[in-house]
Amino acid sequence: MKLNCTISAAALLCMAVAVAACGTQQDGSGNGATKSKQATMDEQQASKRAEEVVRQAVDGMSPKPTLKRTGLRPLGACVASDDGGSDDRVQYRLTYQLTGVPGSKAKTLVRQARDAWVKLGYKFQSSDADWSDPFPSVSMRTEPDDFWMTALTGVVDRAKGDGLAAISVTSPCFAPSGGSTADSAALHRTHVDERAGHRALDHSSRIYDALQVRHAQAQVGDGISVYEDSEERYVHHAWSTQPLAEDETVRAMARAQTYFESAGWTVRHVPTGTGVPAIVARNAEDSSVAQIAPSSTGAVRVAVTTPVVPGETAVT
Template sequence: MAAALTAMTVLVAACGAHEDSGEEPKQVTMDEQQAIDRAEEIIHQAVDGMSPKPTLERTGPETVGPCIARDDHGPDDRRQVTLFYKLTGVPGSEARNLVLQARDAWLKQGYRFNSSDKKDMSGPYPWVSMRTDHDDFWMEGITGVLDRAKGEGIATLKVRSPCFLPAGKSSTATAADPAALEAPQPETPQPGDPGTRRALDLSSRIYDVLRAGSAPTQPGEGLGIVRDGSGVSVHHTWSTRPMPEAGAVQALARARARLGDAGWAVRHVPMGVGVPAVIAIHPREGAVVQLALSATGAVRVAVTTPVGPASVDG
């Protein structure tokens, strides 16, 4: 599931207003290691009592990335922890059961639904979004499709921390653009690397679906390499030209439909600008596509693919 699950730095409005509830985010004090430890704890609360017992397979380009906050274009030194795990070592027919077990385990901990959709949770490929009340971690259980005819899938869990300031940074920083989807200061990938080719190919397909044209490359956009303990990924970010909101909504809907038809696990994520972002995760090949509308009217696109010989269809 993705090496950026699969990430990419991804878009959850954990640093902005919670659009579904109208609540302001809680102010939580923590450092990087505390955020990682807490995220791991939440993952194990979901997994340790599961039956059958899955194997946790870590995915994602980096554990700690930029804070995904409100779209007000202000500077922001805050960081965020995101953990992604595939639940492997069990039959594909158990994926649905594992996601529902994660939901139940989190409910027993007193965590609550961020969003709840009976269709999402009662179907063959359930998805659940939840959050912790006292320290504002957000988590998801996602069922990716492997073989729709046989009802086989793969379960993935994601936990995202609230935003926090690194040691030595001022607490006066303001919020960042949530759709910037910035990678860390990247090293340049090799042009002939299969991961680079896949990232550019996926970006090209998204470009064709959005039908908006591309804007000049902005600071922080382009190709980069991201490394973490799970491997090496290529991260590609770019933006469309600005467009009216109605056109952007239609463009995002086309992209979501196209990715869903190709077997990607696709979700809408609430954002501060009012138009939900889209995150799509490929269940087999370890790729992630993220799309979000900026306050300027541009759609920001981020694609993350693992370095290696695999190929992504769709």
């Protein structure tokens, strides 16, 4: 039971980060300012600002949660390479679970995060959350520096309405320094669990068949990687389709949703800056979570996160 609860929230955080990253470069009105920020930002500045955005949401919360940082890599390849920037750009990604409060209060914490960000003048990515949903999510961005953040509720016990609130913040893309990104990627891709990796790749293959769209050439950040925290480890597989027209994207997303529903996955939608919602789906059998998100280039980004089962053999 513990594994299912953890992956439900933590893997949704992986998906939230990917969805936010797909939209980071999409706001044409602030594009010049954003590019200027990208030219001058470094990891320390991005980290400081991301922490500030989290604290702005959390400091006034009641009941007061305890922040538990997840195992997502803080510095990773820029998923949103949609504006012609160099392929070696990076983004700072910060994710916290809000623990130490009753599961029935998770929705309240998400709403309080939304309220705090609204008071600061931050903008919704597309629209407010559906507050009739017992497990809502809200996605916003800061102005003028264009950090993207999501507050969401992972499902712990659907029957009781218990959830686990979490917050993720993703910086704009900026140029890396010191080669730390390559070193980090090598570290996390050295020990990929064989069976979990096979499960993630199998899910990706079935999603590819459902989309019925050719995949694009591999980009920075694509392929297999491993995320871990003090308790669990997850295999993450990411790839993209070739660019599609909007009507093609809508049809491909509909085919993917039909596949998930017919295969018994639990499906939810997350707003994106493209106008076409992303799909986040959870597999009840192995607790894998899949995310399919349209991007401003027309490509559809796919990511599958699968938990590593203790005792399974890792390969090097």
